[in-house]
Amino acid sequence: MADVVHPVHGEVHRHPAPTGFIRKWVFSTDHKVIGIQYWCLALFSVFIGMALSLLMRLQLGWPGEEWGFLKTLFPNAAENGTISGELYLSMLTMHGTIMVFFVLTTAPQGGFGNYFLPIQIGADDMAFPVLNMMSFWITFLALVVLISAFFADSLAPMFGMTAASNVIGPIGGWTGYAPLSALGEKAGPGQGLGVILWITSIALFCIASLLGALNFITTMLNMRAKGMSLMRLPLTCWAWFTTAVLALLSFPVLLAAGILLLLDHLAGTSFFIPGNSYVNGKLITEHSGGSPILWQHLFWFFGHPEVYIAILPGMGLTSHILATFARKPVFGYRVMVYALFSIGLLGFFVWGHHMFISGMSPYSAIAFSLITLTIGVPSAIKTFNWLGTLWGGQIRFTTPMLFAIGFVSLFVSGGITGLFLGQTSIDLPLHDTYFVVGHFHLIMGVAAIFGMFAGTYFWFPKMFGKMMNEGMGKLHFFITFIGVNAIFIPMHIMGMAGATRRYSFHFNPVTGEGLHYLSNMTPLTRFVSYAAFFTIAGQLIFLVNLVWSWAKGRKASENPWEATSLEWTIPSPPPHDNFAGILPEVHRGPYEYSVPGAPRDFMMQSEPGAAEVHGD
């Protein structure tokens, strides 16, 4: 072989700025464009999920009422103008799946993580830009497949299946418990094609998340700028890294479970279907010997880390924003990193606390319970360190700061109820009631969403070069903060009163049907519905603010918040390869605010100086 050496010009950035519209905005390999794509996908999804919750609250507050617009929207499933039980369950399934996967998992990690991880560590792009692009487009495909599950009823005849006339999609909840989810059409309407599309969507989402996680981990391990030691990383990067590790190890388990469930559907196997099941008035003879509990184990082995995948980026972001606007270093930086890791690690050993009522041995329940309560320790460390960061700071109450403080508040109120539910004896009566619904909405739903809002208000100037309107932002914060507490705190009370979750109504005051012991809960249920309408309306302010700021907002400077991390050293919005070909050098920790003797109250990470103060 000829050992010819051709001179080839090297480039610091491997892919030059694309010029065509398709390569630049659609199939882009630029991590910033991909970040914005993820963020837009989550924004689109969150409004679908919210619209579904609006319809569900309408049904729960006024069961049996006829609404003309429902007849138009769902001619099959709501022919009388009321939401049928199946339609309600279908909406519930879609709301849960869309929110958990396409909002809580995509925006904080795929959106902000993609955009800011490379910039904050001083790299010009992700380690594998093509994988990154594939990761987004597979996620997009997964969303398309999931939304098509809505229309399973109309699609079914095309696949040679019978159309169930009163349902729009899968009805198994986001947890898709077997054996009903595994039996197909035999288990009822929406369980045939609807569930097949639902599993397919989740399997695609798993693959996309795995590609993303691989990219995040490699990028952070291998592409940090000179001087960016591990203990100089912004806490956001640590949070994205931990999240990526959780995704890497938990999504394959969901993928495995999804494959098994799909085989039960399509290949006639019996992984999850026990023998002698009597479903829908029919004895199931085709399957035997499967274990429905196996599905729960596999699902929750994924499901518990998944809720941390949703919340951890918010924790990193909150630490980052609290320090920025309190003009103080993060209190106990090193401990914050360790606490983040412990929460992630412990998250793998507590899946059983979702299954206390599944008939598991009390001994394993005690083990799961103890480990669950142990998570309270790193969580408390984080909370107190956030308070310590705020303590004595010269706090600037900007909109991102308000949302970050709101995150801490929701994290506490949602987390405290976790300590209740983590104990077997209290969980047994509260399981499958609105207490659980209130708990997980506060902590993994709304707290994580507050993290996203904080991130949006904080980074919008960098991403789009325009400041967001502060007045509208603050109004949005107060409406949302009051609103979500008014929605979810009463749910705890309803749960203690025995209001079961996943029921399309509890008590119908018109016909007198339903659970009579809940008849005096009707005013509270309606209050929650009103609070939900109020909160959802408040989100329109956010939407208006986004569009208005994007079109007409004040131009953002390079560093409008006087923050210290690397993304604030480059123009807003950043150029194609982030640092214009010259990679930065890092000289100090990420939170050097109010350093004694320094000329300003903040020191950029790239600022050289004699005093090399570390983050802790």
Added chain:
Amino acid sequence: MPTTLTTDVEIKPGIGAGGGKLGPGGDPFGSGPAGSKDWPPGWTSEDAIEPEKYRIGMWVGLASILMLFIALTSAYIVRGVPALSGGDSDWLPIAMPGVLWFTTGVLLVSSVTIEFARRALKRNEYARFKRWISLTTLFGVAFLVGQLIAWQQLAAQGVFINSHPHSSFFYLLTSLHGVHLLGGVIALSYVTVAALRMRIGFKRRTAVDVTAIYWHFMDGLWIYLFGLLFFFR
């Protein structure tokens, strides 16, 4: 803005920037000892960081593949142990198709040949490299064909995926492993074609290295699955 870096830039693993993809495009067709500080003209500091990046990426990817099979193993154990699966066990182990001994052997040998290929490339012995890498690819294809024959033998006995749990797991695990191995065969074919066309540059050397890691992992995984399916039933 292309910037040519000079040779005196100090390279440390874990520091620097990279981007790009595993594959063709702008490869320097040189051969040089990896890790050397004296880059041939045209090489940049990035070329030195690349291998590290791909190796880390591969190990991270293997961790997720491992988790997939760990999850399936736990399903296998839960489904197979009557006390855990709820009492009414219908566990009925299938007879091992004889061809599996052959495929196992082929895969084991292929792990040795890919190692020979890698060593030959390190010593710049291209003729040997071409021979061993082509042989490995052939062994990979032979393995996959063997697995198909095993399926055929079982199907001829009337044992299908839905016959009983053990056969379900057999078909599932072999096909999942097969799909992953097929990915390895595609990567091997890519480097083999590159080798036959005398185009083994810096990047493709990395591709050979990373493919070898993957191949050994797939080999080990098969040994594990083989043991699980037929010696733990």
